[in-house]
Amino acid sequence: xxxxxxxxxxxxxxxSQEMKDWIAEQAKINHRTLTAEVNYxxxxxxxxxQEDNKDATT
Numbered sequence: 276x277x278x279x280x281x282x283x284x285x286x287x288x289x290x291s292q293e294m295k296d297w298i299a300e301q302a303k304i305n306h307r308t309l310t311a312e313v314n315y316x317x318x319x320x321x322x323x324x325q326e327d328n329k330d331a332t333t
Contacts, residue, residue: 287313 289295302312 289298298312298316299309301307301316302309305312305315307315
């Protein structure tokens, strides 16, 4: 069994075809899979939110 099969999974529905097309184009530009591109953007947003929360408390 592949290790990736052991990772948590989420079925994702895009809110529009335009959003799906955009993320697919970004994945192509960045030489990533669609899953890797979605994970990249979620991780980037998570880090920014954590930094914003840290700044708000200091």
